Amino acid sequence: MEALQIEKGWGESPGRGSGAFRWNWSSPIVLSPHNPRTVFFGANYLFKTTDRGDSWYLISPDLSKNEYRKTIKESGGLTPDHNPGGGAEFFGTIITIAQSPVDSEVIWAGTDDGNVQITRDGGKTWSNVVDRITDLPHHDLWVSRIEASHFVRGRAYVSIDGHRSADFRPWIFKTEDFGQTWTKITSNIPSHHPIYVIKEDRINENLLFCGSEFALFYSIDQGSSWHRFNQNLPTVAVHDLVIHPRDPDIIIGTHGRGIWIRDDISGLQQMTQEISDSVGHLFENEIATRWLSIDPMGRGGTFAFIGENPTKNAVINYYLHPVVAGEESVTIKITDVTGNNTRSYTIEKPKPGIAKLIWDMRFDPPPPPPAEEGESERPRRGGRRRSGPPAGPGTYRVELTAMEEVFTGIIEVRQDPMLPPPFKVPN
Incomplete structure (x- = not known):
């Protein structure tokens, strides 16, 4: 790790008449999506480096309102008596930065005193x-997050947090024209859920996530309607979100509950209104891997106390319409290319929505041989549970049957990529 004394590299200061730099308690640092050597750093001015922080230069004027009553300093330091809100914290600062992934010249900045600033020429002019x-x-609430779209140059999302002003309503807005017009998209998010973060998915432009004081929400229609992300996430303040750039995972930064990772949101990323209106659907699934596990001690040791890993089994994502909730069951069947080996699952009292089936990559065991005359057919106690043959590397057919409708898909299995081919799948 390299230590860097960044004070020496800030470049030309804004001048004596404009006052000192002001840094928020949580000053934003943003890596450019276009160049890993380019980083943006927000004070009340916006700094930029193109050499990974060796030198910095200004690309903006003071982007805050620079209100005297919020930035006053006495005796050379912070004074809680004069600083609204108290505590060792500056106001009139940038708290969110977003460079457009579509156009590197488009940069957004939001401040803690209510400004939403945009440049379309890399910082030469700001609006x-x-x-x-x-x-x-009113226009002096915290601009908690700005999200520049991954798909449309002029599109951006802005979340506003008013809880410091005793306004706990959720505020999220969308623009398609660089901020000239805005549409409120909080729709059915409950009141008293101030919004801290808004994120657009990298794959599906209609899929949005937002974090509030109490929950994580998602929308599959660009904010026209929202759904609470239930799963096993507790009631918690969601302060940050990251959509993994390689894997279909969402990383959730919370206040007081640490970092949560929701593995495999590929079902949500593929969701459309057409799928939502159908009785059922099988999504495209991630490739499953038959990992070779070697555990000579027969136990996991301390691994159970270190952290929970994703399942080693195959994951099949499917969707069920709310009309299926009244059904007794739905079935999912996995079949190999010969049609001789199958694995059948019956899901009792199915719940609507997106769900996952965990397949251990084995087929149903063959039926036991018929008992000879005079021999008891009652199974003997003890012994190992009968299991079917393993599924080797290949592509398998998946069938979902719900309300007498059949939906088909595939699941692909590969062998452990660390093993030299050919390698026989162990029984």
Whole structure:
């Protein structure tokens, strides 16, 4: 690890008449999606480096409101008596930065005193477009997050947090024209859920996530409607979200509950209104791997106390419409290319929504041989549970049957990539 005294590399200061730099308690540092050597750092001015932090230069004027009553300093330091909100914290600072993944010249910045700033020429000129957000009660609330779209140059999402001003309503807005017009998209998010973060999926432009004081929500229609992300996430303040750039995972940064990772959101990423209206659906699934596990002691040792890993088994994602909730069961069947080996699952009292089936990559065991005359057919106690043959590397057919409708898909299995071919799948 290299230590860097960054004070020496800040470049030209803004001048004596404009006042000192102001840094938020959580000053934003953002890596450019276009160049890993380019980083943005927010004070009340926006800094940029193109050499990984060896030198910095300004690309903006003071982007805050720079209100005297919020930035006053006495006796050379912070004074809680004069600083609204108290505590050792500056106000009038940048708290969120977003460079457009589509156009490197488009950069957004939001401040803790309500400004939404945008440049379309890499920082040469800036425009404050917060006054264009007409649905806000006033324009000095925290701009908690700006998310520049991965798909459309002029599209961006802005979340506003008013809980410091005793306004706990959720505020999320979308623009398609660089902030000239805004649409409120909080729709059915409950009141008293101030929003801290908004994220657009990297694969599906209609899929959004937002984190509030109490929960994580998702939308499959760009915010027209929202659903609470239940799963096993507790009631918790969600302060940050990251969509993994390689894997279909979402990383959730919480206040007081650590980091949560939701593995495999590929079902959500593939969700469309057409799928939502159908009785059922089988999604495209991640390739499953038959990992070779070697455990000579027969136990996991301390691994159980270190952290929980994703399942080693195959994961089949499927969707069921709410009309299926009244059914007794649905079935999922996995078949090899010969049709001789199958694995059948019956899901009793199915719940609507996106769900996962965990397949251990084995087929149903063959039926036991018929008992000879005079021999008891009652199974003997003890012994190992009968298991079917393993599924080797290949592609398998998956069938979901719900309300007499059949939906088909595939699941692919590969061998452990660390093993030299050919390697026989162990029984």
